[in-house]
Amino acid sequence: MMIRSAAKTDKGRKRPQNEDALLRDDRLRLYAVADGVGGHEGGEIASARAVATLARVMQGASAASDDTPPQGVAPGDRAKLSLLQAAFARANGEICDEAARVPGLAGMGTTLTAVLLRKDRALICHVGDSRAYLFRAGELRQLTDDHSVVAEQVRAGKITAEEAKRSPHRHVITRALGIDREVESDERTTPVREGDMLLLCTDGLTEMVDDAAIARVLAGSHPAAAVDRLINLANERGGVDNITAVVIALTAR
Numbered sequence: 001m002m003i004r005s006a007a008k009t010d011k012g013r014k015r016p017q018n019e020d021a022l023l024r025d026d027r028l029r030l031y032a033v034a035d036g037v038g039g040h041e042g043g044e045i046a047s048a049r050a051v052a053t054l055a056r057v058m059q060g061a062s063a064a065s066d067d068t069p070p071q072g073v074a075p076g077d078r079a080k081l082s083l084l085q086a087a088f089a090r091a092n093g094e095i096c097d098e099a100a101r102v103p104g105l106a107g108m109g110t111t112l113t114a115v116l117l118r119k120d121r122a123l124i125c126h127v128g129d130s131r132a133y134l135f136r137a138g139e140l141r142q143l144t145d146d147h148s149v150v151a152e153q154v155r156a157g158k159i160t161a162e163e164a165k166r167s168p169h170r171h172v173i174t175r176a177l178g179i180d181r182e183v184e185s186d187e188r189t190t191p192v193r194e195g196d197m198l199l200l201c202t203d204g205l206t207e208m209v210d211d212a213a214i215a216r217v218l219a220g221s222h223p224a225a226a227v228d229r230l231i232n233l234a235n236e237r238g239g240v241d242n243i244t245a246v247v248i249a250l251t252a253r
């Protein structure tokens with residue numbers, strides 16, 4: 001399977017700076033988005049550090065090992081997921097260290113949602129409320145659970161998804177890198193096939209553009225056109241937050 005990808009981040013229309021960051025590495029088949037929080041320059045520093053550390057750890061591991069397991073063999077996935085998890089833990093530690101060391105950066109943190117493509121599987125590692133989606137046969141499916149107060153209330157059956165969308169607390173996240181020395185990341189593996197698209201995005205997109213509209217954009221679009229359209233749509237609808245989208249299309253050639 002071939003990969004075509006495109007990625008873009010945009011400040012949006014209301015925020016003075018862009019605290020989102022992204023990673024697009026077609027050689028490693030590694031993609032990520034991060035949404036930083038924290039005063040001063042903290043958010044920007046945390047999200048940039050998260051994606052840079054992820055890339056560095058995965059790059060080093062790829063150089064050190066033969067990365068061509070036989071098709072359909074799953075044990076390697078477990079090792080790669082552990083490696084992603086280790087990269088998340090490393091990024092978390094580095095952000096905590098910097099926040100403790102540099103006055104003004106205390107309290108900075110970031111989401112991080114990453115996908116590593118291996119043959120016919122996507123390996124996903126995730127902390128926070130940025131998202132990974134699978135678009136297949138016209139249908140958009142969220143692959144990550146938001147680590148937010150309202151999403152946890154929805155999963156517990158306490159409020160409905162519609163109530164969550166209107167809640168003033170919808171931006172309060174329950175997990176992030178840089179907050180605690182221990183961070184719990186979610187990992188999953190999902191089968192992918194030719195014709196699938198993957199979308200990674202920050203909440204600046206999903207706050208403005210609902211799943212149905214995202215699906216309409218992805219249908220029949222090349223990744224580069226799709227990321228442009230998604231960011232334009234979010235801005236047309238207000239652009240209240242920084243917006244980041246990474247689109248990966250799996251094609252025959």
Ligand code: MN
Pocket residue numbers: 035202203204241242
């Ligand atoms: Mn955001």
